[in-house]
Structures are given as structure tokens and as C-alpha cells.
């Protein structure tokens with residue numbers, strides 16, 4: 001084997017081993033949460049040294065080396081930062097990163113229920129509610145999309161986490177949550193929030209706008225077009241003023257960085273396995289909109305791996 005071939009051979013081998021052992025990443029992330037490490041670091045108020053962490057975890061001192069290696073792995077994966085402590089003779093100290101800040105339990109944007117997505121699918125509404133609490137950031141960055149509306153139906157809106165945030169953010173807006181009857185059966189609304197138990201394939205109440213958040217990625221093309229047609233009926237009395245607001249992923253391998261594409265493609269596989277659904281490219285979204293009889297759409301790509309799409313009749 002010549003030099004170039006040997007380099008390629010070993011790079012290929014490394015890539016394969018990285019993928020094979022990569023399934024340890026979510027496992028370690030879950031262990032870190034089960035041990036409460038993000039909460040311990042957050043409560044500590046400053047980077048925590050290895051010995052302080054081992055003591056907080058009530059792990060015998062003989063196991064310090066294990067914790068050190070575990071934290072090295074997570075730091076390499078950008079879940080924690082490693083600092084050299086100034087006070088304690090340059091001892092290692094661990095801090096939260098933007099990712100692990102989202103795993104601190106008392107934070108409003110805590111995503112630790114999302115971690116259970118793979119291991120405990122029974123907790124579905126807990127998982128979706130944790131994702132929905134992120135919606136306040138989306139709403140704050142696109143007030144113009146919602147502030148002109150008087151009414152909105154959140155189709156497949158689950159237990160109403162998103163709708164409650166919309167009502168709090170836009171005090172004039174009336175919001176209906178439509179989901180399957182058993183999902184909304186015992187939920188109580190308020191004067192601007194109501195729940196309707198119904199099938200989105202059959203009929204959707206009239207409104208200025210329909211919201212579909214993480215709904216269409218669960219369904220194949222044929223079913224998406226059926227849902228979008230029912231949404232179009234719902235806004236039909238508003239003429240060209242009505243619109244559909246979709247919050248979902250848009251795959252764009254050319255524009256997105258490696259991390260964002262990785263997240264979207266992983267979700268695509270999860271949707272394919274679980275629901276025969278899929279994450280879509282802009283062209284695939286466009287074909288759905290044309291298929292359901294819509295004329296225009298506008299995509300806002302500014303919310304991390306999720307996008308917001310306005311669709312007009």
C-alpha cells in the first residue's frame with residue numbers, strides 16, 4: 001500500500017470506529033443527567049473542581065479517575081467545558097456549555113425530557129412540552145408574523161404548551177388547540193384559549209391562521225397534502241389574509257453547517273422509523289404546498305435546526 005492509500009485506509013477505519021462507538025454519546029449524556037451533573041455545576045455557581053464534583057456525586061475517592069475520564073469524554077463532545085482552576089493549584093474544573101445549560105432542571109428551557117425520546121417514548125407529551133417551551137424565543141424573534149392575527153388554531157397542538165405561550169405573548173390573540181379527543185379530554189382553557197377534540201383530517205375550526213408545529217414531519221406526502229387542504233379550508237373566509245404557519249425542519253445540506261445537518265438527518269431517520277414520516281428539503285416542502293393548492297411561501301431559517309414557514313393561499 002502506498003502512502004496516500006495508507007492515509008485513506010486509516011482515515012476510513014477511524015471514521016467507521018467513530019460511528020460504531022458513537023452510540024455511547026447519548027448514553028453518556030443520559031448518565032450525566034441521571035447523576036444530576038448539570039444541576040450540580042449550576043448550583044455550584046462557578047466551575048467545579050474534579051474533587052468537588054466527586055464529593056457532590058457521593059462517589060468513593062477511589063473512582064475519581066472514572067469521573068475524570070467520563071467528564072473528558074463529555075467535554076470533548078462540547079457538553080461541558082474544562083477549565084484550569086486558578087485557585088486550586090491548576091486543578092481541572094468543569095463548567096456548563098450552551099448545550100448543558102439546557103439540561104439544568106429548573107431552567108425554563110430545560111430539554112432533559114427530550115433525552116428520553118429514544119429510551120422512554122411513553123413520555124411523549126412531556127417530551128413535546130419541553131420542546132414547546134423553546135417557542136417563546138421563536139415568537140420574540142418574529143412578532144410581526146403573529147401580531148396582525150386575531151385568531152389562530154394550533155393543529156396537533158398537544159396539551160397546549162405552545163398555545164399558552166402564544167396567548168401570553170400576544171394578549172389580543174384567541175387560540176384554539178385542536179388535537180385528538182383523548183389528548184385534550186380533561187384540559188381546561190381560559191377566555192382566550194380553548195381546546196377542541198377532533199381529527200385534523202376531517203375538519204379544522206375557522207381562524208386567521210393555522211399553526212402546525214412538528215406535525216407534518218410525522219406524515220407522508222399524501223397525508224400532509226390532506227392536512228394542508230383542511231388547513232386551507234380553515235382560513236378560506238379570510239381571503240388572502242389567512243395563512244398557515246409551519247414550524248418544522250428544512251434540510252439544506254449546502255447552507256447548513258455539519259452539526260445542523262447531522263441533527264436534521266438524525267431526526268429524518270427517527271421519523272422514517274417511527275411514523276413513515278420525514279424531514280424535508282425546501283423543494284419537497286414546495287411540492288406539498290403546490291399539491292394542497294397554495295400559491296406562496298416564505299421560509300425563516302433563523303431558529304437553529306427548526307425553521308418557520310409562512311404559507312399563503
Ligand SMILES: C[S@@+](CC[C@H](N)C(=O)[O-])C[C@H]1O[C@@H](n2cnc3c(N)ncnc32)[C@H](O)[C@@H]1O
Pocket residue numbers: 128129131132155156157158159162178179180183198199200201212213214215218
Ligand atoms: C409531534 S406532536 C406535536 C405536538 C405539538 N404541536 C408540539 O410541537 O409540541 C403531533 C401531535 O399531533 C396529534 N395528532 C396526531 N394525529 C392527529 C389527528 N388525526 N388529529 C389531530 N391531532 C392529531 C398528536 O396527538 C400530537 O399531539
Ligand SMILES: COc1ccc(-c2oc3cc(O)cc(O)c3c(=O)c2O)cc1
Pocket residue numbers: 117120121122123124127131214215217218267
Ligand atoms: C424537535 O424534535 C422532535 C420533534 C418531535 C418529535 C416527535 O417525537 C415523538 C415521540 C414519541 O414518543 C411519539 C411521537 O408520536 C412523537 C412525534 O410524533 C414526534 O414528532 C421528535 C423530535
